[in-house]
Amino acid sequence: MSPDISNYSISLPYFDSLTQKFSEGDADALLAFGRHLHWGYWSDPTKADGSIADFAIAAENLSHLITDVAQIQHGLSILDVGCGFGGTIASLNERFSNMNLVGININNEQLLRAERTVHALPNNHIKFLKADACQLPFSDDSFDVVLAVESIFAFSSREHFFREARRILHLGGRLTICDFIPIQAFYRTWKLIEKATKTLVIRTYGSRPVNFCPLIEYKELAKATGFELVQTENITRNTLPTYPVVNSLMRGEGDEETYRATKGLERLSRRGLLQYMILSFQVSSP
Ligand SMILES: C[S@@+](CC[C@H](N)C(=O)[O-])C[C@H]1O[C@@H](n2cnc3c(N)ncnc32)[C@H](O)[C@@H]1O
Incomplete structure (x- = not known):
């Protein structure tokens, strides 16, 4: 039975500030984050021009890279966990057919925008619903691919999420x-x-602190939950041009804490202490 989380809400100040900007018609915020709420990918980062338009293209390119790594093809059932405003679902809808696309999010405001802006093309099905990543309201073996794009660090437990992803994936399916x-x-x-x-992170990104997981722990987690880590892409260098653009957008009034937290992330990434990675896991055991 699906858990009832209709009255459950977590505080997400960063996203609330964005939706406020959208409602005020802030064109820069809409171009940068109206579709994707993730970093950009530049195949040649020296070619980044620092503009918001260039960042929006790079954010779309990151979605393409993730779906390539996930080996997505026509005719699959895909679940996007922590789907933001539905940008990854929108991108899949535009590039593939005969797709069953489902986006879940814990946040009502983002889901409302996704439902308003993302519409299934003929032959595709799209559904957005409110659900928690660690209690997925789907039956066993119901998806070919599960995606979690820049969202897993916000979940209450990576282990619960991996167990749930394993449960709803077909044998041979992928979690990317x-x-x-x-x-x-x-x-x-x-x-x-x-x-x-902890306090700064909670005030900025929500009620759950960012919770880092090194690669070695991901490998152990995969093994313990019936997955095998089959692909690792370290794209830190290709994402770095994100920071000047995002920092300039966040420096506005009311975004000081988000700005400071993102600056911290930038420093750690530029020093090579944090690596931006795409990881793909394949279901390895029944
Ligand atoms: C940085 S955003 C990424 C959004 C989207 N994946 C994208 O790439 O545009 C993180 C997302 O995870 C969602 N989220 C956080 N905790 C969640 C949870 N427990 N279950 C489902 N979604 C969650 C947030 O509401 C937000 O949409």
Whole structure:
């Protein structure tokens, strides 16, 4: 039975501030984040021109890369967990046919925008619904691919999410995620300073603190939940031109905490302590 979370809400100040900007008709915010709520991907980062239009193209390119890594083809059933405003579902809808596309999110405002702006093309089906990543309201073996694009760090438990993804995927299905992954040496230090940064992160990104997971733990998690890690793409360098654009957008009034948190992420990424990775896991056991 599906859990009832209709009255459940988590505080997401960063997203609330964005939806407020959209309703005020902020053209820059709409172009940068009206479709995707994730970083950009530049195959040649030296060619990034720092404009919001260039960033919007790069964000779409990241969606293309993720769907390539997930080996998405026509005719599949895809679940996008933490679907934001539905940008990845929109991109799949435009490029593939005979698709069953489902986006879930814990946040009502984002789902409303997704429902308003993303419409299934003929031969595709799209559904957006409110659900928690760790309690997926779907039957066993019902999807070919599960995606979590820059969302897994916000879930209450990676392990619960992996177990749920395994349950709803067909044998041979794929779970493909993007995450900011700490190198091992930094991870040990991070655990020590985590307490000190917790308040800022909670006030900015929501009621759950960012929760890093190094690659070695992802491998162990995969093994324990019936997956095998089959592809790892370190695209840190290709995402770095995101920061000047996002920082300039966030510097506006009321976004100071988001700006500071993102600056921290930038510093760690430029120093190679955090790596932006796409990881793809295949269901390995029944
Ligand atoms: C950085 S955004 C990424 C959005 C989208 N994947 C994209 O790439 O445009 C993180 C998303 O995860 C969602 N989220 C956070 N916790 C969640 C949970 N427990 N279950 C489902 N979605 C969640 C947020 O509401 C937000 O839409």
